[in-house]
Amino acid sequence: MSTMMTPIPAGGFTPGLLPSPNPSPLSTERMILLARRKHIAIAILSAFTAMILVAVLAFHGYAAWVIAHPYVAPLTSNPKLAKNLDYTDVTFPSKSGRTNVHGWYIPSIAGNGDGSDHAALASAKGQAGGTAALTAASSSRTIVFSHGYGANREETWVPMYDLANLLHRLHYNVFMFDYGYASSDDRSPATGGIEESQQLLAAVQYARQQGADQVVVWGFSMGAGTALQAALQTDSTDKIDALLLDSLFLTSSESLYGNVSQYLDIPRYPSIPLIEWMLQFFTGTNFSKIPTKQVLSTAYDIPMYIMHGTDDVKAPLETAEHIAAGQSNPLSREWIVKGGKHEMLFQTRSKEYITRAALFLSQVDANFKAGAGFGV
Numbered sequence: 001m002s003t004m005m006t007p008i009p010a011g012g013f014t015p016g017l018l019p020s021p022n023p024s025p026l027s028t029e030r031m032i033l034l035a036r037r038k039h040i041a042i043a044i045l046s047a048f049t050a051m052i053l054v055a056v057l058a059f060h061g062y063a064a065w066v067i068a069h070p071y072v073a074p075l076t077s078n079p080k081l082a083k084n085l086d087y088t089d090v091t092f093p094s095k096s097g098r099t100n101v102h103g104w105y106i107p108s109i110a111g112n113g114d115g116s117d118h119a120a121l122a123s124a125k126g127q128a129g130g131t132a133a134l135t136a137a138s139s140s141r142t143i144v145f146s147h148g149y150g151a152n153r154e155e156t157w158v159p160m161y162d163l164a165n166l167l168h169r170l171h172y173n174v175f176m177f178d179y180g181y182a183s184s185d186d187r188s189p190a191t192g193g194i195e196e197s198q199q200l201l202a203a204v205q206y207a208r209q210q211g212a213d214q215v216v217v218w219g220f221s222m223g224a225g226t227a228l229q230a231a232l233q234t235d236s237t238d239k240i241d242a243l244l245l246d247s248l249f250l251t252s253s254e255s256l257y258g259n260v261s262q263y264l265d266i267p268r269y270p271s272i273p274l275i276e277w278m279l280q281f282f283t284g285t286n287f288s289k290i291p292t293k294q295v296l297s298t299a300y301d302i303p304m305y306i307m308h309g310t311d312d313v314k315a316p317l318e319t320a321e322h323i324a325a326g327q328s329n330p331l332s333r334e335w336i337v338k339g340g341k342h343e344m345l346f347q348t349r350s351k352e353y354i355t356r357a358a359l360f361l362s363q364v365d366a367n368f369k370a371g372a373g374f375g376v
Helices: 025-068 079-083 116-125 160-169 194-209 222-231 253-260 268-283 292-297 317-325 350-369
Strands: 088-093 100-106 141-146 173-178 214-220 242-246 304-309 333-337
Touching: 025 253, 025 268, 079 160, 088 194, 100 194, 141 160, 141 194, 141 222, 160 173, 173 194, 194 214, 194 222, 214 222, 214 350, 222 242, 222 292, 242 350, 253 268, 292 317, 304 317, 304 350, 317 333
Parallel strands: 141 173, 141 214, 214 242, 242 304, 304 333
Antiparallel strands: 088 100, 100 173
């Protein structure tokens, strides 16, 4: 029997069983070069991504810092220079004790209509306004001004000195003060009303310590929203008897986005959550702790007068109308000014503004004297 032999090719190796040839030096260098290029591309992409993330965080961090530390122009005058009103410089801690309050107390001399105010006025005018303590008899009614965000106690566009002068003539004591973010002496970050409400309550307490039986808070913009926050927390030492709220602004995610987007074209997400998250590092307070929902749902038992313009682009009209609709006190009311702009109601509709405000204050005063006992 013969056996068939498979021919062996030249070289002595079976086809298909040949070992792979060793790569040439050229192909090895090419593979190393490609690998290096890949690593470089990944490194560049990673660095670029990291730079974008850092830039995004830095941008939103800067936005949060600016919101917490708004630029506020320094004081340019005082009640004596502006309206020849004698006043006292005062400083005291906020109700929380974390910050200090600096302000001007402008006493209404007597104001009882019995002629006794003339001697007291002469005595007060003999003292240097702003430095000496005024000891003349004063009214038992005090208005505490609560200024808006980005302004100080002067709030020149209202204008606050004119209102202070009018109220002085109506025999009200007037207290004007700076919130911490506007203070030139003890600057502190803006907290959306958390610490500001403590500063306002301390101002109300100070007014009561000066003999005020009736204290009305007159708030503007975020100062109006802060007044509503403060009215949720009062006790017997800092009781608020009524509120006048001009261009009411409540701090919330919606209002934050509405105002920031007027200056920066940013997406709502993730920008607003990022800014809110970063704000707590600059303010020490959590944005979610601002009692906006509680303010919106509370029927306050004190009279409040809400004044708002239809062309207010900073504070939504719907917010003011919602709060006004939820009030049950018989003296509470609203005045919606057609074409009215943010905090410009007094300046553009001064006669009607004064008439309406004076009527509201007189009704509050009449009910207070009748023993209605408004307060929270």
